[in-house]
Amino acid sequence: MVVRSSIGGINNPQELQSALVGAQYIADMELATASYLALALQKPLLLEGAPGVGKTEAAKAIGSILGRRVVRLQCFEGIDSSAALYEWNYPAQMLAIRQADESYVNIYADNFLLERPLLEALNSPEDCVLLIDEVDRSDHEFEAFLLEFLSDFQISIPETGTVRATKPPVVVLTSNRTRDLHEALRRRCVYHWINYPDTALEAEIVMTRASSVARSTAESVVNAVTQLRQQPLVKPPGVAETVEWSEAATLLNSQGAPWPEAFLRSIGVALKDHDDLEFMRPNIDSILQGVAA
Ligand SMILES: Nc1ncnc2c1ncn2[C@@H]1O[C@H](COP(=O)(O)OP(=O)(O)O)[C@@H](O)[C@H]1O
Ligand SMILES: [Mg+2]
Structure with a gap:
């Protein structure tokens, strides 16, 4: 080796x-x-x-x-x-044969691969x-x-x-x-x-990926997402969802939605399953109460 x-x-x-x-x-x-x-x-x-x-x-x-x-x-x-290696381009090979008429054509040339x-x-x-x-x-x-x-x-x-x-x-x-x-x-x-990142690392990821987001917002979203992942959800939010939820809530907040309402209104960016949304509905307020940015 x-x-x-x-x-x-x-x-x-x-x-x-x-x-x-x-x-x-x-x-x-x-x-x-x-x-x-x-x-x-x-x-x-x-x-x-x-x-x-x-x-x-x-x-x-x-x-x-x-x-x-x-x-x-x-x-x-x-x-x-x-699908993984190669295919011969049959239509192009057929066309070449037809156009070549009687003359020789190499249908296994690289351009048919x-x-x-x-x-x-x-x-x-x-x-x-x-x-x-x-x-x-x-x-x-x-x-x-x-x-x-x-x-x-x-x-x-x-x-x-x-x-x-x-x-x-x-x-x-x-x-x-x-x-x-x-x-x-x-x-x-x-x-x-690869595990879900710990909270400090995930906040770092948000700050790296979403330049418009304030650190306090990133930390709030990471806290909420960490709690959501402890629930028996069909589709627990991944890191991409944390980044997008931070961006979405920041946008709504900049347009006048107060915290934590901005998180709640953009929750569809984090939870993308109807059953998960229904399941979380009674508890989401309490999760978001603690995370007002
Ligand atoms: N460690 C990380 N550093 C930076 N961005 C990350 C990290 N982990 C996840 N992301 C973000 O999350 C998104 C989804 O990650 P992805 O690689 O597609 O997940 P997977 O392939 O495991 O399903 C990426 O596009 C990126 O924005
Ligand atoms: Mg992938």
Whole structure:
């Protein structure tokens, strides 16, 4: 195994953490350490956690600090290798055959190949970050296929040959853990579970992401959101909701809505499920009473 202690001028987890701040991403030391180790050991980074805790954004921020393009494979139910690797452009091939008349046409030329993210990452002329997003949405078969891809970074195209990465890309996988990932896939990666940030960190995220918001407002929203997450909600608010709720309430307040009414009137930005809103209705006043900014 080749261990590189310095990656793009980053020599340790602390330096990675500071670099991420420059990319507007606030990581705690555990996440910074896991990310640094994945880069240093040249292993895929597997980030698991609830929706909205910053997994996808972490991959983008890592791309940004390394100065690399992020190639994203968004997984979905039923995803197969043609969506992940490549497809032949059949209509274009048919047209070429018709137009060629009797003369020879190579229908397996590169211009008929539609690159999908995994092939795009292998073929990328410059170094990139490959983001395999929400891998838990795919099925076991696709996961096994991914495992193979991650072990040799090559793709065999029967009609044209094998494509191999000159240099393996930095890989980040994310999962919302709607199901358990296969042991073998997890073993290949550096694993990190992202929790909801603690209140100080989350207020910091709001201040970083929403420049118009006052710190007291950010803290109030973080307090309210933290309480909401303790309720048995269908869709607990993620960090994006905290940021947006802070912005929305700030806007309404600037237009004359007093606190805490501005929070209440913009609650649809934080709770996006009818049952959750109904469930919280009797208690929301008490939650907001304590958080008047
Ligand atoms: N640690 C963080 N630092 C800065 N912004 C964050 C952080 N975590 C979450 N966010 C914000 O929350 C949003 C949602 O995060 P995202 O990465 O899409 O969540 P996930 O992929 O885990 O569902 C991001 O667009 C970003 O604005
Ligand atoms: Mg995501």
